[in-house]
Amino acid sequence: MAETFPINIWINEERFKALQEAGLGGLLKEELAGMKVLIVPCNEAQRDKVLKLFPMAKYDAATTKSIELLPKYVKDKLYEMAVKRKTLNMMDEFVAGFAKAGDAFWNQDIA
Amino acid sequence: MELIGHGGKPLVERVITDKAEAKNKIKGLKAIPASRQMATESIGIALGFFSPLQGFMKRADVDAVVQKMELADGTLWSIPIVYDISDKEIHDYGIKAGMSVLLTRNGNPMAIFEIEEIFTYPKEEIAFKVYGTKEEKHPGVARTYAYKDKFLGGKITLVQSPKVREPYTPYFLTPRQHREKFKNLHWQRIVAHQTRNVPHSGHEWLMKHAFIAAHGELPVESMEVMGKAISGVLVNCIVGEKRAGDYIDEAIVLSQDGLKKYGYFREDIHMTTMTFWDMRYAGPKEAVHHSIIRANLGLTHHMFGRDHAGVGTYYDSYEAHRLLMSIPKEKLFITPIFVLEWAYCPHCGEVTCIGLCGHWNELQKFSGTKIRSILMDEVKPTRMIFRPEVFDIVMDAAKKYGFGSPFVTPEYLAEAAPAFSFEPL
Structure with a gap:
């Protein structure tokens, strides 16, 4: 299986309900004493694009093996897209959306 | 004197x-x-x-x-x-x-x-x-x-x-003032917790572990009464040069004190103070330096965990322990307490020491990166891993001092007031 470079989106109760309604509740994992996390997979190319588009982010190869330090607004948009699309395979669309619209992307509704 | x-x-x-x-x-x-x-x-x-x-x-x-x-x-x-x-x-x-x-x-x-x-x-x-x-x-x-x-x-x-600015003012004590405080508290043994982090439950248990180890063979009877403790934990936060992505110092100092304020430590056994120092990330050598500073504050013991003051992969996880163990007692002037990591065990349903729990394959280790990720997402962690009041303190500090973030941002680096200053004479 190809290696993935995930983004962890931590989920509160309100979002947990929304994800359940979107049929994505089963995709959540539990970590750290019951914390719920939505793990958005990225392939290597998507990881590199994310790190290029968001220079503050880092891939933590040592401990979590995930893309970390993405700002909240970025993860909020990822979450919103996952719920709308009812899938976690939306990184290409996400990256393309931001690359095209720039910061205006954050205020755009996901159709 | x-x-x-x-x-x-x-x-x-x-x-x-x-x-x-x-x-x-x-x-x-x-x-x-x-x-x-x-x-x-x-x-x-x-x-x-x-x-x-x-x-x-x-x-x-x-x-x-x-x-x-x-x-x-x-x-x-x-x-x-x-x-x-x-x-x-x-x-x-x-x-x-x-x-x-x-x-x-x-x-x-x-x-x-x-x-x-x-x-x-x-x-x-x-x-x-x-x-x-x-x-x-x-x-x-x-x-x-x-x-x-x-x-x-x-x-x-x-x-x-x-002149030390708010919110640091009550937390900055000179070595003499530290010693006066310890004397007033009747503490005979005091163990240092070195930190540049906001505390999750893993840190809290490290401190409890260190407290018990430092208290050692001293009597416990008097401690049945609040105010009669004879040993204490000093959280001594390092306040100095920051890098983007570090926790802001205000959040560190206030959240550490929050553990006492909200009763996770008794008020007669816990104290938070700060020392101005730019971390060198010298691993074992920095551990020795920290032991020197804390000996000067009047402490008797110092807790050292894994990867003390290290960075990247330059030092082995327990290299600081080995260096400290190699130093003759008469040269160190403080007793090191070596502690193992604490982690959450879903089987036990509690935070436990990895050196004690037998559910080795089930342990969920506290990852600093994961905790940061949770805080960045502004999701309140479960109380088992992060005390809710501590989370609130961190988020309040973000609003009040961090330009909205509990982490150092370019804006914080450019605009936060220095922690200390000097006045015209």
Whole structure:
């Protein structure tokens, strides 16, 4: 299986309900004493694009093996897209959306 | 009363508290602006955090520290404390050995510097011997390479006490003040928790582990009554230069104190204070330096966990423990407490020591990165891993001091007020 470079989106109760309604509740994992996390997979190319588009982010190869330090607004948009699309395979669309619209992307509704 | 600090030497206190005397003593002295780091270390020297140092190191001390991890007189010391200066500044200010100058900070008088020696020392030698590498990507090495052309050695005397801003004011105590507090609390044993983090439950249990280990064979009976504790935990936060992505110092100090404020530690066994110091990330050598500072604060024990003050993969997880174990007791002046990691065990349903729990494959370790990720997402963690009140404190500090973030941002770096300042005399 190809290696993935995930983004962890931590989920509160309100979002947990929304994800359940979107049929994505089963995709959540539990970590750290019951914390719920939505793990958005990225392939290597998507990881590199994310790190290029968001220079503050880092891939933590040592401990979590995930893309970390993405700002909240970025993860909020990822979450919103996952719920709308009812899938976690939306990184290409996400990256393309931001690359095209720039910061205006954050205020755009996901159709 | 004379107090004894590291090395069994008198605690250094070199501060002129009388304004008229200070004004008189600085008359005619050439004023030289000090960098933030040099100001930070002047405070460390003059208030006694770095006892027995009375000033910035001269060459003999630097050489002994670098080559033998001790001062020229044989006292244990692991990191050079040097005042760097450029050739141009030496020329422009007419600096010569034997003269005294007035160090200023932001235009205000800070300290009298009795310059006894102007010298050079190979920076690569410092880097390799202190940090174990010459790679510039090591932040301590980068700091060493960034030192200017020459070093000035000589005694430092503050001409006024630093003014520490809110919210730090109640948390900044001199070594003498620390000792007075401990005396008032009747603490016989005090264990240090070194930190630059906001506390998750793993940290909390490390402190509890260290407290129990430090209390050791002392009686427990009196502790059945609140206010009668005879041992304590001192959380001594390192406040200094920040990098983007670090926790803001305000969140660290206030959240650590929150553990006591909200009862996770009894008020008679827990205290939070701070020390000004720029982390060198020197791993084992930094662990020794921390033990020196905390001995000067009057502590009897110091907790050391895995990867103490390390960075990247430069040091083994327990290298600091091994170095501390190799130092003779009579040279260290504080007793190290070595602690293992604590983790959440879903089988036990509790936070437990990895050295005790048998559900080895089920343990969920506290990852600093994961905790940061949770806080960045502004999701309130479960109370088992992060106390809800502590989370609220961190988020309040983000709003009040961090421009909306609990982490250091470019905006924070540019606009946050310095933690200390000096006033016009």
